Amino acid sequence: MLEVTELACLRGDRMLFADVALTVRPGELVRIAGPNGVGKTSLLRLLCGLGMPEHGQVSWKGARIDRAREAFHRDTLYLGHAAALNDLLSPLENLRFAAACHGLSADVGQSELALERIGLGPQRDLPAKVLSQGQRRRVGLARLYLSENVPLWILDEPFTALDVTAVRDLAEWLDAHCARGGMVVMTTHQDVPFATPMRTVDLAESAC
Amino acid sequence: MESGQRFSLFRYAAPNVFYPLAGRLAPWFAAAAVGFTLIGLYLGFFVAPTDAVQGEVYRVIFIHVPAAWMSMFIYLIMAFWSAIGVVFNTRLSAMMTQALAPTGAMFCFVALWTGALWGRPTWGAYWVWDARLTSQLLLLFLYFGFMALTRAIEDPRRADKAGAILALVGAVNVPIIYFSVKWWNTLHQGASVSLTKAPSMATTMLMAMLVMALASWAYTIAVVLWRVRSLILERERHTDWVGEVLDAKGAQA
Amino acid sequence: MLSVFLEVLRRDLLLAWRNRADVLVTLSFFTIVACLFPFGVGAEPNLLRTIAPGVLWVAALLATLLSLHRVFSQDHTDGVLEQLLLSPEPPVLWVLAKVLAHWLTTAVPLVIAAPALALLFDMTQSATGVLILSLLLGTPILSLLGGVGAALTLGLRGGGMLLALLVLPLFVPILIFGAGAVDAYLSGTGANAHLMLLGGGSLAALALAPWACAAALRIAVE
Numbered sequence: 037m038l039e040v041t042e043l044a045c046l047r048g049d050r051m052l053f054a055d056v057a058l059t060v061r062p063g064e065l066v067r068i069a070g071p072n073g074v075g076k077t078s079l080l081r082l083l084c085g086l087g088m089p090e091h092g093q094v095s096w097k098g099a100r101i102d103r104a105r106e107a108f109h110r111d112t113l114y115l116g117h118a119a120a121l122n123d124l125l126s127p128l129e130n131l132r133f134a135a136a137c138h139g140l141s142a143d144v145g146q147s148e149l150a151l152e153r154i155g156l157g158p159q160r161d162l163p164a165k166v167l168s169q170g171q172r173r174r175v176g177l178a179r180l181y182l183s184e185n186v187p188l189w190i191l192d193e194p195f196t197a198l199d200v201t202a203v204r205d206l207a208e209w210l211d212a213h214c215a216r217g218g219m220v221v222m223t224t225h226q227d228v229p230f231a232t233p234m235r236t237v238d239l240a241e242s243a244c
Numbered sequence: 245m246e247s248g249q250r251f252s253l254f255r256y257a258a259p260n261v262f263y264p265l266a267g268r269l270a271p272w273f274a275a276a277a278v279g280f281t282l283i284g285l286y287l288g289f290f291v292a293p294t295d296a297v298q299g300e301v302y303r304v305i306f307i308h309v310p311a312a313w314m315s316m317f318i319y320l321i322m323a324f325w326s327a328i329g330v331v332f333n334t335r336l337s338a339m340m341t342q343a344l345a346p347t348g349a350m351f352c353f354v355a356l357w358t359g360a361l362w363g364r365p366t367w368g369a370y371w372v373w374d375a376r377l378t379s380q381l382l383l384l385f386l387y388f389g390f391m392a393l394t395r396a397i398e399d400p401r402r403a404d405k406a407g408a409i410l411a412l413v414g415a416v417n418v419p420i421i422y423f424s425v426k427w428w429n430t431l432h433q434g435a436s437v438s439l440t441k442a443p444s445m446a447t448t449m450l451m452a453m454l455v456m457a458l459a460s461w462a463y464t465i466a467v468v469l470w471r472v473r474s475l476i477l478e479r480e481r482h483t484d485w486v487g488e489v490l491d492a493k494g495a496q497a
Numbered sequence: 498m499l500s501v502f503l504e505v506l507r508r509d510l511l512l513a514w515r516n517r518a519d520v521l522v523t524l525s526f527f528t529i530v531a532c533l534f535p536f537g538v539g540a541e542p543n544l545l546r547t548i549a550p551g552v553l554w555v556a557a558l559l560a561t562l563l564s565l566h567r568v569f570s571q572d573h574t575d576g577v578l579e580q581l582l583l584s585p586e587p588p589v590l591w592v593l594a595k596v597l598a599h600w601l602t603t604a605v606p607l608v609i610a611a612p613a614l615a616l617l618f619d620m621t622q623s624a625t626g627v628l629i630l631s632l633l634l635g636t637p638i639l640s641l642l643g644g645v646g647a648a649l650t651l652g653l654r655g656g657g658m659l660l661a662l663l664v665l666p667l668f669v670p671i672l673i674f675g676a677g678a679v680d681a682y683l684s685g686t687g688a689n690a691h692l693m694l695l696g697g698g699s700l701a702a703l704a705l706a707p708w709a710c711a712a713a714l715r716i717a718v719e
Contacts, residue, residue, distance in 0.1 A: 048399055049482060086579060087719050088401070110585040118576025124515045125508070136504040137584045137591070385666040392662055396653045405716045406649050409709050410663065413645055416705070417667050420698075424670035428677065 037061050038083070038188060038219065042092035045078050051244040052078055054091065058237060062187070062217040065210065065232045067224065070239035076223045077117065077192055079239060083221060084114040084190045096188070110139060113183045114190045119172045123165035127156055127175045130164060135182050142182045150181035155202060170197040180209060189213060191222040203228060257334045259476045260485045266469040273466035280459030287452035301365045308358035310456040311351045312376070314464060315383060316418075318348035322390070323415030326408035336472070338404030339479070341411060342394055343471035347464050349387035355380055375429035379422045386414045400479060501586040502594045509598030523564050523603055524610050530556040531614050542619055549618035550628055550679035554672050556614075557607050557632060558639060562661055562668075564603045565643040568595055569714065573651050579718050588711035596644045596707070604636035624679055627688050631678040634695035635671045641699075641706035642667050648713035671698065 037059065044054035052075035060066050068076050081087040083094055085101050085108060094101045101108040121130050128147055135142035142150075151160045154174045159167060164175065177194060189210075195203050207228045210220050214232040288306035295302040322341045329337035359377050360370040371377070390410055397403035480486045513520065534552045535545060572578040581591055608629055615625040646664035650656040678691035 046401070049479065051482060084583060086582065106585045106587070109583050112583065114579075114583055116576060116579060118574075118579070120576040120580045122508075122512065122571070122575055122577060124512055129508075129511075133504060133508050134580055137501055137581055137586075139501075139585050382666045382669060385662065389659075389663040389666065392659055393649060396650075396655065396659055399719075402716050402719060406713060409645070409713050409716070410649055413642075413667070413709055417670075420670050421666070424673045428673040 037097060038221070039095045039098075040083065040092070041095075043079070043082060043089050043094065044091035045075055045082060045087070046090040047075070047078060051090070053239060053242040054244055056092070056239070056242045060188075060219045060221055062219060063214050063232075064219055065214050065230060065234045066219075066221045067234050067236045068221065068239055069223070069236050070243070074239045074243050076239055080114070080190050080192050080221065080223065081116070084112055085109065086114070111186060112188045112190065113138070113179065113186045114192075115176050115179070115194060116192045119176045121164045121167075121172055121175055124163055126161045126163060127151055127167070127171075127178070128160045130175055131178050131182075134176075134179055138179075138183075138186075140182050140186075146182060147178075150178040151175075153181050153205075154178040155205075170199065170202075173197045174202065177206065180206075180213075184213070184216065184218075187218050189218065189220045189222075191220065193223055193225065195224050195226045195228060257332075257336050259336055259339075259480055260483070262336055263473055263476050263489070266473050270466050270469040270473075273462045273469065277459050277462035277466055280455050280462055284452050284455035284459050287448060287455060292448045292452050293446055298366060301362065304358050304362045306452050306456050308355055308362060309453055310460045311358065312355035312380060313457060314460045315348055315351035315355055315380070318344050318351065318464065319383065319386065319411075319415060319418060322348065322411045326411040326415075329404065329408050330412070335404070335479070336476075338408060339472050339475040340468065341407060342404075343468045343475060344464075345387055345391050345394075346471075347467050349384060349391065351460065351464075352380060352384040352387055356384065373429065375422075375426040378429070379425045382421050382425070383418065386418070390414070499590075501584060502590045505581070505591040505594035506598055509595055510601065513598065513602040519564070519567065520602055520606055523560050524606055526563060527556050527560040527607055527610060528614060530559055532617070535617075545618045546620060549615065549620050550624075551672075551676040552618070553611060553614055553628060554632075554635075554676040557604075557611070557636065558665075558668055558672060560607060561603055561636065561639045561643060562664065564599070565647045565660060565664075566657060568599045568644055568647050569651055569717075570647070570656075573717065578714065582715060582718060588714065589707045592644070592707045592710045592714070593703075596640050596710070599644070600637055600640040604632070604640060607636070608632045620679075624683055627679050627682040627692075630692060631675045631688070631695060634692055634699055635675040637699040638671050638695070638702045639668060641702040641710075645706050645709045645713060648710045648717060651714070651717040671695070674698070 039060075040056060040058040042054075043056040043058075045052045056079065058066070068079055070076055078087060082089050085094070085105060088102075096104070096108045096111065099107070120134060121127075125133070128144070128151060131151060132142060132144070132147050135147065148157070148160060151157055154177055156171060156174055156178065159171060164172065167175070173196065180189065183189070194206060198206065203226070207230055210222075211231045214220060284306060288303055292303070292306075294300055322344050325337040325340040325344070328334060329341070356377065359380070363372060363374075363377075364370050390407060393410055394403045394407040397406055477486055477489070481490075531552055534548065538544060538548065569578060572581070582588060584591065611629055611632060612625050615628060620628065643660075643664050646660050646667075649663065650660045653659060674691045674694050678688040678695070681691055682688040
């Protein structure tokens, strides 16, 4: 269970939002909504421990994430705006490196399968620099297919630059994760049909 | 008792409490700085006897030595505040560090400048690669590096933390730099440029030097308090209490 | 635990191999800087022999400085650095792997090229040996301290100049002991003390710098 209390975020010298409270329980799908610039990405970065909150705290399984960082990061997958791809490495190499850094055991077969499921089978050995924007995006998303046992997924605009079928497949995979008892916190500008009832948190209400 | 003391110490670490306190203390230190400087310069320039070897030129040490002491000491204080900031995550300590840096660099520069002026008649050259002068020069670069880094980073919180790391890394290296330069100096220069030290320094000379050291202390404290005050106003301008302070100032004007 | 270290090391070495022109650029820079000195001070053999250790050390130091931005900047722009910071393993491990990769792909080629440059300055064979030893013991400090500087200046405008201002004063002791080792050997006092200090410095930097570097990286992505 992810618990957020009285969270406040400062960017530069501007308070983006304050007093954000949020609880995410197993099986829940939470969407962070709000207009551009309200601090959705900043909130997600605070949730995964990349940023330092100005005030308040984030707890995972009852422990503050800055005190139990390693256990929390073992249970968390964050996909941000940047695709985390190196242009000189192939999608397969990038994916395997990302998985290994996260302590996920992913052999070549599993990684190839994940790339095939996200629709990158044919491109798996090309250098990443020849990929299109949508394909680069998908290399990052392929990690979702290796992270079934990682309970908390924090996704920043996962549907951007994906075509209709890819959006549908990804939505199904997120549904399946929630059905397994996983948790998803994400932002998106698109209306995606989920089977799981989606809870929307409007960040504009907490904006300063 | 102990928890009470701890509480009161941390209470002054809050910017809104420290701001008026600094405002009350700074003028006293400024007055002390002026007083000590006048006394010290009088003692040094009029009372202290003429040096048997160097004549009147030596009197520059009443500025040179306290400036050199202060420039080294300020770096240590910066490292101290940085360590406090890293451990306790207090905002004020980073502001202290940043307020100290320009004064440290200034003293460093004064020490180098007066050193060169002193060196010309004593060694026959404005600059010799003396161990002390060389490490002073490197210290000046450490100050410049610190100021350049904290100013290059726009986000003040990132600037604070990056500055703290740099100050700590620098503080670990300062003694290493000093001893390596000293070693290098003895290997390459030999005894040709050893400072002529008076066998026994006259008491008035020592007094004048100590008074000047006190003056630079008081000056540093006063300037740093003022600088921290403006840093606080800048950093906390979105808070209510700064708004009240600024309103009060506007009403006065 | 060790797997993160090995994965990062393997990846950075693979990237260095795919970017192998970079190594050539560093080596050419090292050579050209060293070759500038005879033009500046004259080609008198005795003078060149005297200044050779210092010149080669300064050139190695500058070459390392120019390569430092490679350690983290690409990963910073790609977002890989964020993912590394989200790894459940301690950041010190992969920081160390990245610095080691930098040392292997920058300092080691410099050390290999140094004897050829020593020939240009007419250094004796045994003096060249001492030079190589001093470079091997001293360059790890350059990579480690430089890594801290690179992490602190990550993503800043004018980062390259700033990095030079931050780390060059800290490099002075390494230059003193590195070039001093060869001088001491030539003057007959023996280079042991210098080399031991360099080695000790490397160990101390190995123990402390990765922590500072990891802290600086965390700040850089915040």
